[in-house]
């Protein structure tokens with residue numbers, strides 16, 4: 001149903017009255033919002049403010065892709081969810097909150113990981129994608145799929161006190177994510193929110209910039225961030241702007257694209273660059289059998305305070321090059337972190353330094369808590 005055929009109910013006329021009195025929105029714009037379909041990838045830090053304000057604004061269909069449960073450590077920034085929701089699937093918590101805010105909005109729940117096998121089908125059901133993911137494989141995937149589907153991909157990312165946003169839309173004249181970053185950074189070099197931390201308000205600000213851009217695109221009004229990257233520094237309270245250009249050689253949106261369908265993004269981002277690894281069950285077996293194991297934890301001290309595995313020696317990854325001499329080079333060594341990413345890098349580093357018996361603990365302390373010791377606090 002196109003916007004011209006959409007009628008607003010009496011309730012909606014009252015609900016959206018502040019929109020209806022704006023010449024830039026009016027009944028026509030409100031009908032466009034009602035006809036619009038927006039897909040939010042992730043119901044987390046960026047997805048929370050985005051979904052809340054999209055619902056409040058009366059966007060007709062909001063899709064959410066997520067497969068996580070609400071964790072206590074999410075609530076510092078993921079304001080879609082409440083304390084009573086801890087342990088519930090984020091999608092259910094989000095649906096309840098959004099329906100409470102605006103029952104006129106259709107909330108479509110996609111309880112899955114956004115992946116090469118479902119991304120094209122998902123994006124096809126929407127007009128605009130708001131990317132609220134926190135990892136490179138998903139970011140490249142959402143970029144590529146949006147380029148192929150000719151849908152704007154509203155981008156945001158946050159790091160501690162800083163964040164940035166733009167709209168990737170080659171079909172509207174701007175670049176795509178790959179024009180800027182043809183290759184992902186080496187795995188482990190860019191810490192995620194869990195590792196680096198983030199000021200809880202930051203995803204609020206950046207998520208709302210993404211939402212403003214989304215609403216402008218729906219209304220067809222104003223100047224969008226297509227071709228511009230907006231950078232925000234909360235410490236200096238400064239916004240800076242960078243002009244972005246399309247790369248004619250871009251493998252996805254360029255003149256002679258070489259990537260025309262979803263690839264294996266985990267592999268592309270080096271996430272499956274295998275280092276020798278053992279499972280948490282194997283480690284448990286070795287510890288129970290009193291086999292000599294040098295257990296190394298490469299997380300940050302604050303993480304070890306939340307949860308640790310007994311006997312593990314703590315050397316944060318960034319200190320490891322300087323402190324590797326504190327370790328026994330020939331001992332059977334098992335390295336763990338939170339989920340296995342940083343420790344994979346540590347194992348590579350140790351093996352390069354001659355530790356031929358270094359192994360990664362698959363799934364990190366997260367898997368240990370899930371499969372071996374439920375008394376270990378998850379975070």
Ligand SMILES: [Zn+2]
Nearest residue numbers: 176179250253
């Ligand atoms: Zn491109």
